[in-house]
Amino acid sequence: MSQQCGTGRRAARSRTGRALALGTAAVFSTIVLLAGCGSSQHGSGSSADAAAAVSSAVVIVTPGDGAAEVPAEGGVGVSVSSGRLSQVQLKDDKGMPVPGAVAADGTSWKPTTTLMPATRYTLDAIATDSGGLQAAKHVTFTTFVPRNTFIAFYTPEDGSTVGVGMEVSLHFNRDIADRATVQRAVQVTAKPSVTIAGHWFGAKRLDFRPEHYWKPGTRVLLSLRFKGVEGAPGVYGTQDKQVSFTVGREQTSTADAAADTLTVRRGGQVLRTLLISAGGPGHDSYNGIMVISEMYRVTRMNSRSVGLGSEYDIPAVPHAMRLTDSGTFVHGVFWRPASAFGSQNTSHGCIGLYDTKGGGDSTPAGWFFDHSMPGDVVVVIGSHGDAVAPDNGMSGWNLPWARWLAGSAHH
Numbered sequence: 001m002s003q004q005c006g007t008g009r010r011a012a013r014s015r016t017g018r019a020l021a022l023g024t025a026a027v028f029s030t031i032v033l034l035a036g037c038g039s040s041q042h043g044s045g046s047s048a049d050a051a052a053a054v055s056s057a058v059v060i061v062t063p064g065d066g067a068a069e070v071p072a073e074g075g076v077g078v079s080v081s082s083g084r085l086s087q088v089q090l091k092d093d094k095g096m097p098v099p100g101a102v103a104a105d106g107t108s109w110k111p112t113t114t115l116m117p118a119t120r121y122t123l124d125a126i127a128t129d130s131g132g133l134q135a136a137k138h139v140t141f142t143t144f145v146p147r148n149t150f151i152a153f154y155t156p157e158d159g160s161t162v163g164v165g166m167e168v169s170l171h172f173n174r175d176i177a178d179r180a181t182v183q184r185a186v187q188v189t190a191k192p193s194v195t196i197a198g199h200w201f202g203a204k205r206l207d208f209r210p211e212h213y214w215k216p217g218t219r220v221l222l223s224l225r226f227k228g229v230e231g232a233p234g235v236y237g238t239q240d241k242q243v244s245f246t247v248g249r250e251q252t253s254t255a256d257a258a259a260d261t262l263t264v265r266r267g268g269q270v271l272r273t274l275l276i277s278a279g280g281p282g283h284d285s286y287n288g289i290m291v292i293s294e295m296y297r298v299t300r301m302n303s304r305s306v307g308l309g310s311e312y313d314i315p316a317v318p319h320a321m322r323l324t325d326s327g328t329f330v331h332g333v334f335w336r337p338a339s340a341f342g343s344q345n346t347s348h349g350c351i352g353l354y355d356t357k358g359g360g361d362s363t364p365a366g367w368f369f370d371h372s373m374p375g376d377v378v379v380v381i382g383s384h385g386d387a388v389a390p391d392n393g394m395s396g397w398n399l400p401w402a403r404w405l406a407g408s409a410h411h
Helices: 009-026 044-052 179-184 365-372 401-406
Strands: 059-060 067-070 077-081 084-091 100-102 106-113 120-128 134-143 148-150 150-156 168-172 186-191 196-200 203-210 219-225 230-232 235-237 240-247 249-254 259-266 271-278 288-292 294-302 312-320 329-333 351-354 377-381
Touching: 059 120, 059 134, 077 084, 084 100, 084 106, 106 186, 120 259, 120 401, 168 186, 179 186, 179 196, 179 230, 186 196, 186 203, 186 249, 230 401, 271 365, 312 365, 329 365
Parallel strands: 067 134, 148 235, 249 377, 329 351
Antiparallel strands: 059 077, 077 106, 084 120, 100 106, 120 134, 150 168, 168 203, 186 219, 196 203, 219 240, 230 235, 249 259, 259 271, 271 351, 288 377, 294 312, 312 329
């Protein structure tokens, strides 16, 4: 009679338990099948021992191994028959665990958060039967690749130094329907700390600012965590990005359209008063708080771009600083005599400063350009024009804090 490794069912079961414990500690196998370590046609009880060592628990994982285009929500789950789940682990392609919950009776499990699209996941599950034997299941799958995505174009640029009036502005390439979810995926923090709130201007724009202008020296961090966020039905974000910028010195300028002056203050002290020519009759300048968003040493200005037909087309406007999206600038003017500044309002709504053709560094326009940066505040008063709309450029500072907060998706 041939020799067997084990004698009797109890010994086979004992060794099986030890093999299972070692095996599941190292890797997960598809199904645990352990039997006696030797067999013989003449041996006694080997078939019975093998059958006794197989767990009666059956683990079923949805989706199957190798599945693709798995839904991010409701497409993943684990169930077990003739046993209870003792361990379930779902990880993404970076090895980060995904939270989930086992049902009270221990026979099923599902994720408690929405999965990321276009991501490879691994799922390992272990169940234990009434006799203490374990069964395991290992699968890999990939979630669906979204056909429609959204991104946000942000202001200001990463690493920039800006003035105290700079707003953090996000412009989305698609309409955002679930504004609360998208806003939760944005974080704006500052050192030194200050309360910062978001405000939606329609379905494609979300701005952030504190109640009052930033303090000079503040460092601001913008974090975008849009990957996998569903901004509208079937439309998912793709960005994971951090942007930081620094607030520079404080400079605010007041353009008085009635007095035809631009008073430049830095740190509360008057730096210089310049003569201007603001918007003329029928083209009065906007009143209110505006912020320099773009700066060009030379740029083209065409009246068609602001809905004024063919009234003007100037190919080389010097020292241009944008105040509104609708086309309000502070810029140099070389096509009018110096005597017009401080005495006449002749522009189509812009704030004009005397300049020379090509732009001179020592001219009023050149001086103001060299002493300005994006984020500097320009307040227009004394005009017969309308108040600037809060969403026209970075003019959100015209909204009282309570109204700004009312525009947040998080009340």
